[in-house]
Amino acid sequence: MENSSRKVLVKVPASTANLGPGFDTLGMALDLYAWIEMGFAEQTVIEFFGDQVKGVPADKSNLIYKVAQMVFERAGVSHPELYIGMYSEIPLTRGLGSSASAIVGALAAANALIGSPLSDDELFQMATGLEQHPDNVGASLFGGLVVAFWDGTRAEHIRVEPHGQLEVLVAIPHFQLSTEKARGVLPREQSLENAVFNVGHSSLLVAALCTGRLDMIACAMKDALHQPYRAALVPGLGQILAEATDRGALGVALSGAGPTILALVDRRSSRKAELERFMVDTLRKEGIDATTMWLNPDKHGVQVHPLTPEDERCTLLEKIKGEVRA
Numbered sequence: 120m121e122n123s124s125r126k127v128l129v130k131v132p133a134s135t136a137n138l139g140p141g142f143d144t145l146g147m148a149l150d151l152y153a154w155i156e157m158g159f160a161e162q163t164v165i166e167f168f169g170d171q172v173k174g175v176p177a178d179k180s181n182l183i184y185k186v187a188q189m190v191f192e193r194a195g196v197s198h199p200e201l202y203i204g205m206y207s208e209i210p211l212t213r214g215l216g217s218s219a220s221a222i223v224g225a226l227a228a229a230n231a232l233i234g235s236p237l238s239d240d241e242l243f244q245m246a247t248g249l250e251q252h253p254d255n256v257g258a259s260l261f262g263g264l265v266v267a268f269w270d271g272t273r274a275e276h277i278r279v280e281p282h283g284q285l286e287v288l289v290a291i292p293h294f295q296l297s298t299e300k301a302r303g304v305l306p307r308e309q310s311l312e313n314a315v316f317n318v319g320h321s322s323l324l325v326a327a328l329c330t331g332r333l334d335m336i337a338c339a340m341k342d343a344l345h346q347p348y349r350a351a352l353v354p355g356l357g358q359i360l361a362e363a364t365d366r367g368a369l370g371v372a373l374s375g376a377g378p379t380i381l382a383l384v385d386r387r388s389s390r391k392a393e394l395e396r397f398m399v400d401t402l403r404k405e406g407i408d409a410t411t412m413w414l415n416p417d418k419h420g421v422q423v424h425p426l427t428p429e430d431e432r433c434t435l436l437e438k439i440k441g442e443v444r445a
């Protein structure tokens with residue numbers, strides 16, 4: 120318990136998964152955040168701040184509480200009573216990795232609270248086991264672009280620095296789509312042609328992102344494994360996938376399991392407003408309202424801040440004031 124803190128604050132990024140062809144394999148962290156404060160307590164108190172976490176359980180069935188207990192169990196310590204505070208900008212169940220950020224934030228906070236006995240790799244293995252795919256959790260944990268694979272036992276990853284000119288436009292529809300439902304529409308078997316299509320495109324995309332070949336992204340982000348089946352769940356997605364690169368996007372994809380649609384954009388582009396209007400109007404024609412946000416890749420992954428006794432006197436919102444989006 121040496122080096123342990125009484126309370127810690129972690130800042131954890133949202134993420135997008137798949138980037139088109141890299142199903143369950145590619146993830147990128149985004150500069151939209153959740154903050155989790157965690158400390159030892161006499162009695163468990165779980166508090167949420169902000170609109171994005173409405174309806175999340177605030178008792179010991181809470182995911183953050185349960186994940187923290189897994190860390191303590193793995194480390195061989197016992198801390199059943201906790202203070203947990205959370206503020207999140209990441210919309211729930213929209214394909215921006217909100218559950219992955221909660222898992223990663225809880226793992227990092229609980230580990231820091233007991234003096235960080237678990238390595239980043241151990242946290243990654245635990246997070247992947249909980250999410251069942253490493254793309255979102257890898258990005259939230261390590262930041263940047265993460266290329267990862269999980270064989271059901273171990274996850275491996277390589278982190279790639281995102282290209283400096285990459286900006287991200289997300290159109291977040293005003294409806295929720297569970298990952299379970301979006302995975303439920305996928306066929307259990309795929310043709311060899313589709314497999315070859317995706318291996319080729321995903322490999323090309325990673326190579327393009329590693330070498331700065333932004334011109335190759337439009338072609339490389341195409342997918343045959345999941346988006347064609349998920350298009351029916353997000354009306355307008357098919358048209359946006361087909362046309363966004365003619366409207367100023369470098370490439371376009373469903374973000375994770377959706378319903379958010381994500382476009383990669385060259386930040387020097389003069390066509391940003393045109394692209395944004397196209398995505399919003401296309402969804403609106405299908406009767407879907409959407410909020411757009413211009414984001415950047417997050418390069419840090421989860422960040423842990425031990426709190427001083429002075430910090431502890433402030434509320435969570437006071438501590439993160441100036442960092443949260445308006």
Ligand code: HSE
Binds near residue numbers: 136345
């Ligand atoms: N790779 C996953 C999917 C992301 O597309 O189903 C969802 O978390």
